Amino acid sequence: MSRHPKPNNMHGHKARKRFGQNFLHDPYVIGKIVDAIYPKDDDCLVEIGPGMGAITEPLLEATGKLNVVELDRDLIPILRTKFFNYPGFQIHEGDALKFDFSQLVNDGQRLRIIGNLPYNISTPLIFHLLSHHTLVQDMHFMLQKEVVERLAARPGTSDYGRLSIMTQYYCKVELLFVVGPGSFNPPPKVDSAIVRMTPYKELPLVAKDTKMLQRVVREAFSMRRKTIRNTLKKLISAEQLQALGIDTQLRPEVLTLEEYVRISDAVSQLTEQAEKDNGIE
Ligand code: SAM
Secondary structure, rough: OOOOOOOOOOOOOOOOOHHOEEEEEEEHHHHHHHHEEEEEEOEEEEEEEOOOOHHHHHHHHHOOOEEEOOOOOOOOHHHHOOOOOEEEEEEEEEEEEEOOHHHHOOOOOOOOEEOOOOHHHHHHHHHHHHHOOHEEEEEEEEHHHHHHHHHHHOOOOOOOOOHHHHHEEEEEEEEEEEOOHEEEEOOOOOEEEEEEEOOOOOOOOOOOHHHHHHHHHHHHHHHHHOOHHOOOOOOOHHHHHHHHHOOOOOHHOOOOOOHHHHHHHHHHHHHHHHHOOOOOO
């Protein structure tokens, strides 16, 4: 890509592929997104990747205050000019993947995070935000439809996997609606969808060690077509799985989050016991 791409919109900015720039231009879809967010005056709204302000504008009109995190420095002056008359508009220039969202929390008020996200950062960004789940009231993201289906998938479906389990451990996940490529400029090659993720104030299931849960789920899905006794044999024996009431002949994609937490807790306990036996504290 040229360092000085030709402009393709009225602001003189050319959409950059490497920043995943597909700008929303469809007023009907923008209206539906804002309705789904339902912004309120005292909300602490944060938008990731405001671009040229398609969603930013109605959010600012609704609440008068908004923090945005934008990586493309060429967009910053466009945003500053467009929203100069909103004193509550704060731009943070930088990478959302490295951004410390806790700095935006004021008086303990949790964040409402919004973004039409670049596809290449969507999964790492969701994991980054889940690690701060206690700071977040809710998240509304436009993502590749396929990713939203994986986030919201239920056990027993082909979309169900590591992303579904780890997200649903922390959040309620809802696919709100699908958006076709024609609503963007330039149009992406695939369908998109809006997802709402609402972190639980109190987790319905609590693993002893979430790192262990992540490890168990990663191992389990390393070979989707094998049985759980095979994929997990490095961590736990078939007999131990049976003692937990787990059918060892099942494939990883049919086990529920509750069953993964049960296995993870047992593996944590086995590891603790082995460390004690070996004199490691
Ligand atoms: N919100 C705008 C809209 O709906 O038209 C733009 C959406 S566009 C799909 C993604 C936006 O995220 C772009 O403005 C892009 O520059 C920005 N972006 C890309 N990578 C980013 C990152 N790591 N951190 C923050 N913003 C990023």
